[in-house]
Every structure is written in structure tokens, then in C-alpha cells.
Amino acid sequence: MDQRAELSEFLRSRRARLKPEDVGLPDFGRHRRVPGLRREELAQLAGVSVAYYTRLEQGNGQNVSTEVLDSIARALRLTETEHAHLTHLAKPKAKKKRAAAARPQKVRPQLQQLIDAMETVPALFLGRRLDILGWNRMARSLLGDFAAMAPEERNMARLIFLDPNARSLYADWESKAIEVVSVLRLCAGCYPDDPQLSALVGELSVKSEEFRSMWAAHTVQDKGHGVKRLHHPLVGELTVAYETLRFPDDHDLSLVTYHAEPGSRSEESLRLLSGWGVDEAVDADAR
Known part of the structure; x- marks a missing residue:
């Protein structure tokens, strides 16, 4: 860029x-x-x-x-x-940033084991381009079957703008889309010479008029915490809070977790999803 x-x-x-x-x-x-x-x-x-x-x-x-x-x-x-x-x-800091962008990001096995043990909490790892680098069973049940996607498709921005299922999942899709674009903008400022990021922005600009418009607004924000309303194909509408956690040894890697208000109907919906598992959720998407 x-x-x-x-x-x-x-x-x-x-x-x-x-x-x-x-x-x-x-x-x-x-x-x-x-x-x-x-x-x-x-x-x-x-x-x-x-x-x-x-x-x-x-x-x-x-x-x-x-x-x-x-x-x-x-x-x-x-x-x-x-x-x-x-x-x-x-x-x-061109040289430093260019070298960092060239290194592939990986999730340590111990971190994957950590979120696998979170049996009732949807959790996933996001990389510097909003690449989806790891997830647990509950994240697949709640947000989509990442394991069934090709590796190059496992990117939150690509899903939000190009996957019809993601568009129907988020009740306030536009707010989610602006958030995603704003995080990508921040990443572009840190890694202007990242060819994979440039390719992602180019692809989305060609395929989505909405992305082009949002990208031109130059909004930037970091992913932090908040609340999302979802329309899930199995359990219907639910409200979840998300938290974003960073790692001292890799600031470009973030852990995103989702949880519902204790005692709420949404908490019961997450409990149902935990009991049904990902296979039922995937079947419901296909119907």
C-alpha cells in the first residue's frame, strides 16, 4: 500500500x-x-x-x-x-514491520489446548489480518464450521463480506462490518508492505461495494470488547458479550471469547449449543 x-x-x-x-x-x-x-x-x-x-x-x-x-x-x-x-x-518502521509480516503466525499447542478445555465458552484466535488461526468446538457451533473451510477462506473479513451465512448471523451486520474494516485499517497502518494484506483488501474491494465504501472512510479501531446480537439457525436470537485478550509475546495474536449474561435466555441457548455440538449446527446451516 x-x-x-x-x-x-x-x-x-x-x-x-x-x-x-x-x-x-x-x-x-x-x-x-x-x-x-x-x-x-x-x-x-x-x-x-x-x-x-x-x-x-x-x-x-x-x-x-x-x-x-x-x-x-x-x-x-x-x-x-x-x-x-x-x-x-x-x-x-519499514524493515521491522516487513520482517514481522513475512513470518507465518501459529498458535502454540498449549494455547489450543486451553480453549479446547473451555467447553461452554466459544473462543477463537485471530491473527494480524483477522485470519482465524484456531478455534474450539463451541466457536464452530456458534459462529461457523471453520474446520470445513479451506485455509485461505478462514479470515473474518472475508467471511463477513463474502459469506451469506455470516451476513445473516449478525443482527447488526453493518456494525460488525465497520468494526472489521476498522481493524484491518489499523493493521494496514502497521504493516503497509504486507502483500497478503494488500491482496485481501484488493479482493474484498473488487467483490464488495460495501467494503469499498467502508474502506474509503478510513475509520480505525482496535478490537476490544462489546456485545453482539446473533440470529443462530438452531437457537434463534441470542446476545453475547465478547472480550479480546492479547499475548505479551505476540501482540498480533488475539484470543476472542464469547459469553452470555448469567441466568439469561442467551446463556441457556449457549448451553443448548454445547449439548448439541457442531454437527447439528452445520446440518442446520445446510438446510
Whole structure:
């Protein structure tokens, strides 16, 4: 991916979402040719010259200091995740990141044994491109039969945008899709030279108009925790909370677990799934 273009488009998109009144600047009602703050207004807020900020927004971030990036991040009201993304785009560690992206990710056998022992908790491992690297029986019952998929198809973004079953599984599919694209965007900032990530983005851009639109929005977020409503083919509607856990020795690997509120109908649904097993769930998908 073109790092300079990514930096330019990200800064433009973040500036466009701000209005003068959002940042305490007067708005005299003059016609604005573009949405959001002007470059000179953003430069004023960040305490840098207009020429300096213009060069940065044109993708020339090689010599920018951390202090200036911090000032611009504050002026743009960036979240912590967006701030980190801006830093990755402006000051990439190309050689280190390229080497890391080239290494195949694997799940240690002990970690797989850990989630296999979680008999009532759906759990799966996600890699740096949202590749699905490992799962337990409950995850297959709840989210899909990953074992039956070809290895190259085991990717959360590919499933969300290209698999009709995934589209019907998530009650708020659009929210899930935006979340997936935002995590991929964050990954692209960290690994701009990853050919597999570029190929994935290219494939999804060609095959899904919705992905193209969401990708162009330049939203970034890390996968953390939250609540999802699902329409399961066996147990119907249920609500599950998810938690994302990182590993100190591999920050690109995450463990995602799902659980329901104790005593809730959704908890009973998960218990039923645990008793039925994956074979029944797969049969229901086929019907």
C-alpha cells in the first residue's frame, strides 16, 4: 500500500469530520467548499505553520517529530487508536514491520489446548489480518464450521463480506462490518508492505461495494470488547458479550471469547449449543 497516500487520506478524512464549533473556533457563516476544518484552521490549532501541515497532509511525514504529531492528534481530536495509527503512517518502521509480516503466525499447542478445555465458552484466535488461526468446538457451533473451510477462506473479513451465512448471523451486520474494516485499517497502518494484506483488501474491494465504501472512510479501531446480537439457525436470537485478550509475546495474536449474561435466555441457548455440538449446527446451516 502507498504509505504517503494512506497518510494523506487519513488526515483529510479526520479533518473533514470536524466543524469549527467542535474545536472552539468561530464560524462566520462563510461558504465552505469542503466539509470540516480548513488546513489553516487545523494548523492554527496544532501550533504549526500552514505550509508545514500542508506538506504533512500531502504525505511528506518522514521528518515530522513526535511532538508535532501529538499536537496534530490533539487538534484533530483523535482517539488513542487513531493517534497510534497516525504515528505508524507518518513514521513507519519499514524493515521491522516487513520482517514481522513475512513470518507465518501459529498458535502454540498449549494455547489450543486451553480453549479446547473451555467447553461452554466459544473462543477463537485471530491473527494480524483477522485470519482465524484456531478455534474450539463451541466457536464452530456458534459462529461457523471453520474446520470445513479451506485455509485461505478462514479470515473474518472475508467471511463477513463474502459469506451469506455470516451476513445473516449478525443482527447488526453493518456494525460488525465497520468494526472489521476498522481493524484491518489499523493493521494496514502497521504493516503497509504486507502483500497478503494488500491482496485481501484488493479482493474484498473488487467483490464488495460495501467494503469499498467502508474502506474509503478510513475509520480505525482496535478490537476490544462489546456485545453482539446473533440470529443462530438452531437457537434463534441470542446476545453475547465478547472480550479480546492479547499475548505479551505476540501482540498480533488475539484470543476472542464469547459469553452470555448469567441466568439469561442467551446463556441457556449457549448451553443448548454445547449439548448439541457442531454437527447439528452445520446440518442446520445446510438446510
